[in-house]
Amino acid sequence: MEQASPTSTTSILIGVMSEECARPVAAPLNALTDELVSRFGNAVSAVLLYGSCLRSSNFSDGLVDLYVLVDSYANVRTSKIKELVDAWLPPTVFSINVLAPDGSLLRAKCALITLADFEKGTASWFHGYLWGRFSQPSRLVFSRNQAVSTRVHTALANAVKRMTSEALPDKPQVLDSATLWEHALTLTYRTELRPERASRPAEIVGHDVGYYRRITLAAVQSVPRLSLLPGQDDRYSVSPADAGAVPHAVRWQRRRVAGRLLNVLRLIKSFYTFENGLDYVIWKLERHLGEPVPISPRLRRYPLIFCWPLLWRLLRNRQLR
Secondary structure, three states, X not given: OOOOOHHHHHHHXXXXXXXXXXXXXXXXXXXXXXXXXXXXXXXXXXXXEEOHHHHHXXXXXXXXXXXXXXXXOOOOOOOHHHHHHHHHOOOEEEEEEEEOOOOOEEEEEEEEEEHHHHHHHHHOOOOOOXXXXXXXXXXXXXXXXXXXXXXXXXXXXXXXXXXXXXXXXXXXXXXXXXXXXXXXXXXXXXXXXXOOOOOHHHHHHHXXXXXXXXXXXXXXXXXXXXXXXXXOOOXXXXXXXXXXXXXXXXXHHHHHHHHHHHHHHHHHHHHHHOXXXXXXXXXXXXXXXXXXXXXXXXXXXXXXXXXXXXXXXXXXXXXXX
């Protein structure tokens, strides 16, 4: 049987990601994209919706997660320092609040990054900050033109391929798509300071089993060491890793060290880029922990100095994994 070329197999996955991106979302979301385009003008290449609000379809409760892909940091910043900070540790997180047509308040957490950095992050970054997030479902809620859409769809396909490849264990085994993706999400969650339940990866995969089946089937011929079992539509064989390859556990331990350092740096950065940054961080913690997190006057006044005891307590109590 003639093997499909890498280009054709990637095209299949790109097509699947294009279909996923085009799925409809609630009309009130247009108010958020309109605000972003109004704020940044022609610098906006695309806007992607992802995360918990996409899964729940409830955009009025909590923060809507959006990625704002721009042409360059210089085109959206008024100072060279802000431009350099954006480029040094992308993405830059900020918030927007708008009123929907029905009068309800929509709040969004936006991550700003250039389209070029987004492409690199989903394909070649060592840490899975982007390819871990965007191998999961997302919607392209704004795109400047078809050329930009194609680049975004290709980046999402690369994220799926990278995530799948990096999640494969060293030893041969047989698994289905749900098992593969639960393992993959568990690995990426461990590289971040995420106050998530251990059951969270299974819940996310279980919420959209069909999506993970589709992307795994579409990606299988583009992922070395993964093959579909004959006569099966969701059973895959994993071949052994090359003898000279860096072991799976070692790669992910390195990502865990690097990821936690990057999380701390991004947390510090968000105090300056996110409106009411401390309140956002505390709200996020309370939402995941299910309990109040007290804010002392000292912490509110000097968050970069007095956040460390709180962070240490959460780590010591294993509330941040």
